[in-house]
Amino acid sequence: MKYYIGVDIGGTNVKAGVVDENAQLVAHVSLKTKAKDGYQSVLKTVKQAIEQATELSGEPIERIKTIGIGCPGSMDSEKGVVLYSNNLGWKNAPLAKDLSEYFTGKRIILENDANAAAYGEYLAGAAKGATNAVVLTLGTGVGAGVIINGEIYKGSNNAGGEIGHTVIEVDGAQCTCGRKGCFEAYASATGLVRMTDEMIEKYPTGRLHEMVDRDGKISARTAFNAAKLGDPEGMEVVSKYIKYLACGITNVINIFQPDILCIGGGVCNEGDNLLKPLKSLVAKEIYSKDSKKNTEIVICTLANEAGMIGSAMLGKK
Amino acid sequence: MKYYIGVDIGGTNVKAGVVDENAQLVAHVSLKTKAKDGYQSVLKTVKQAIEQATELSGEPIERIKTIGIGCPGSMDSEKGVVLYSNNLGWKNAPLAKDLSEYFTGKRIILENDANAAAYGEYLAGAAKGATNAVVLTLGTGVGAGVIINGEIYKGSNNAGGEIGHTVIEVDGAQCTCGRKGCFEAYASATGLVRMTDEMIEKYPTGRLHEMVDRDGKISARTAFNAAKLGDPEGMEVVSKYIKYLACGITNVINIFQPDILCIGGGVCNEGDNLLKPLKSLVAKEIYSKDSKKNTEIVICTLANEAGMIGSAMLGKK
Numbered sequence: 001m002k003y004y005i006g007v008d009i010g011g012t013n014v015k016a017g018v019v020d021e022n023a024q025l026v027a028h029v030s031l032k033t034k035a036k037d038g039y040q041s042v043l044k045t046v047k048q049a050i051e052q053a054t055e056l057s058g059e060p061i062e063r064i065k066t067i068g069i070g071c072p073g074s075m076d077s078e079k080g081v082v083l084y085s086n087n088l089g090w091k092n093a094p095l096a097k098d099l100s101e102y103f104t105g106k107r108i109i110l111e112n113d114a115n116a117a118a119y120g121e122y123l124a125g126a127a128k129g130a131t132n133a134v135v136l137t138l139g140t141g142v143g144a145g146v147i148i149n150g151e152i153y154k155g156s157n158n159a160g161g162e163i164g165h166t167v168i169e170v171d172g173a174q175c176t177c178g179r180k181g182c183f184e185a186y187a188s189a190t191g192l193v194r195m196t197d198e199m200i201e202k203y204p205t206g207r208l209h210e211m212v213d214r215d216g217k218i219s220a221r222t223a224f225n226a227a228k229l230g231d232p233e234g235m236e237v238v239s240k241y242i243k244y245l246a247c248g249i250t251n252v253i254n255i256f257q258p259d260i261l262c263i264g265g266g267v268c269n270e271g272d273n274l275l276k277p278l279k280s281l282v283a284k285e286i287y288s289k290d291s292k293k294n295t296e297i298v299i300c301t302l303a304n305e306a307g308m309i310g311s312a313m314l315g316k317k
Numbered sequence: 318m319k320y321y322i323g324v325d326i327g328g329t330n331v332k333a334g335v336v337d338e339n340a341q342l343v344a345h346v347s348l349k350t351k352a353k354d355g356y357q358s359v360l361k362t363v364k365q366a367i368e369q370a371t372e373l374s375g376e377p378i379e380r381i382k383t384i385g386i387g388c389p390g391s392m393d394s395e396k397g398v399v400l401y402s403n404n405l406g407w408k409n410a411p412l413a414k415d416l417s418e419y420f421t422g423k424r425i426i427l428e429n430d431a432n433a434a435a436y437g438e439y440l441a442g443a444a445k446g447a448t449n450a451v452v453l454t455l456g457t458g459v460g461a462g463v464i465i466n467g468e469i470y471k472g473s474n475n476a477g478g479e480i481g482h483t484v485i486e487v488d489g490a491q492c493t494c495g496r497k498g499c500f501e502a503y504a505s506a507t508g509l510v511r512m513t514d515e516m517i518e519k520y521p522t523g524r525l526h527e528m529v530d531r532d533g534k535i536s537a538r539t540a541f542n543a544a545k546l547g548d549p550e551g552m553e554v555v556s557k558y559i560k561y562l563a564c565g566i567t568n569v570i571n572i573f574q575p576d577i578l579c580i581g582g583g584v585c586n587e588g589d590n591l592l593k594p595l596k597s598l599v600a601k602e603i604y605s606k607d608s609k610k611n612t613e614i615v616i617c618t619l620a621n622e623a624g625m626i627g628s629a630m631l632g633k634k
Contacts, residue, residue: 155574
């Protein structure tokens with residue numbers, strides 16, 4: 001059996017895992033990223049995480065030939081440089097070089113985190129067996145990874161697949177990317193929180209407000225929880241959120257017609273309360289509604305492991 | 318030298334051409350489609366066009382092994398059936414079978430017309446030399462063809478690449494596909510005419526109205542012509558049209574990051590009056606604005622020949 005290391009650098013945690021040649025996670029650890037402490041500090045954490053995961057796995061690190069890294073932001077995979085990562089505050093960080101000086105003789109492979117997670121779901125998760133797949137992660141933003149013919153699609157400059165930054169409402173809500181009305185500004189957990197907040201402003205004495213008062217904050221769960229209790233404003237927010245989510249997902253299907261479209265991220269914990277109305281809206285809207293074969297919409301199955309598995313398996317190629 | 322036949326079935330004309338192995342059009346003819354007369358009539362026209370083009374080329378038809386057909390609508394390329402073509406009024410038309418009975422021994426290849434045209438531009442036109450390319454045709458609708466790694470991208474059910482039917486304005490203008498706010502509803506010539514019409518309704522005594530009165534109809538040129546004369550309402554329509562066009566094109570670039578994005582269709586006759594402001598808006602909006610390599614936006618060069626060339630060259634593969 002051959003083994004590969006996969007690292008998933010997130011804004012909160014650095015996860016490192018040892019993955020076998022069948023894309024199964026053998027051992028893994030999670031350390032705090034502490035991105036605020038700067039690049040050198042995070043680099044040290046990444047090294048520690050790799051060493052600890054390897055130790056846990058029982059495999060001698062000499063036997064592991066590659067280290068795959070999933071990292072938020074834009075990468076120059078060939079040069080092994082993180083060009084820009086908004087989340088981590090990095091610009092032109094020579095991550096591959098710095099790691100290969102420490103882990104001598106190992107091949108270091110850099111990939112965007114959403115791409116790595118999509119590749120993980122494709123190899124070992126919800127998209128296993130597909131030829132073409134799209135994986136969307138509904139979190140702080142909307143991460144997206146596109147798999148075409150079993151390969152991560154990166155475009156001609158490694159910056160492709162930014163589905164979160166496609167406008168679905170001209171002059172709509174401000175997005176972090178500078179555009180207005182991006183899919184991400186509506187379909188992310190952040191977008192859902194904003195919609196909830198707007199509803200509370202409109203009905204300041206309603207149940208949504210009560211729930212927020214009790215919980216101490218608005219979360220992506222607030223509106224769904226209120227809706228489950230039959231609260232009309234909660235239901236309206238949920239319905240609006242799902243409408244925008246369905247709009248963007250229909251766009252993705254009309255463009256890619258993948259075998260499968262997987263959605264992940266915290267919002268997906270709502271399960272059928274999210275998935276059922278979403279599927280129903282998409283089925284009505286897609287261009288290929290009369291086609292015999294249409295994209296299946298499912299929830300991701302690897303959760304936090306997808307990034308590690310995907311990053312690791314980049315070394316197998 | 319080897320030769321291939323390519324047919325482009327449009328709502329107005331059926332064009333057939335003989336194309337050499339270097340993707341050069343050797344001879345071609347154009348006949349009226351007369352789609353209203355029904356499938357059997359159009360089938361007869363297609364046969365005639367193929368025979369006439371072959372005769373013109375001077376090559377004996379026996380030497381030509383394949384006939385590629387670009388046809389509007391959705392295809393089952395494997396079975397050689399046009400599943401549905403709104404423009405032609407066809408449903409489950411067994412085009413490949415019917416043609417191969419007539420042209421015995423020849424391989425008949427069916428492809429969506431926008432895909433065939435994109436493939437033509439990729440092989441012999443504006444997108445020549447690219448690895449990844451997107452071709453958009455701004456006509457009655459917005460046709461789109463996506464080339465990934467030199468191949469037409471069709472998704473998992475031959476229905477991929479419908480970029481025209483991605484919503485850029487939730488609850489926006491009605492699209493022919495049933496959705497509201499599709500890119501096609503804004504960026505097509507039809508969309509431009511609608512915007513011009515709306516402006517005339519708003520300012521019924523302005524220059525736009527005068528021009529329409531003189532020309533006898535509103536066309537996609539009306540607003541551009543008025544804008545050239547400095548008419549403020551004409552300029553407003555042009556500016557709005559280009560804003561929506563830029564929005565959809567930025568979406569496409571954020572997703573595909575192709576080497577090149579080619580736009581074609583009658584609206585592109587406006588040349589730099591369209592292209593310059595379009596490029597400037599896109600450059601400001603794209604996610605990869607700091608990238609060293611970004612998508613080039615150009616106007617298609619093959620005009621009406623792209624479909625024939627692309628369809629023909631499908632036989633070379």
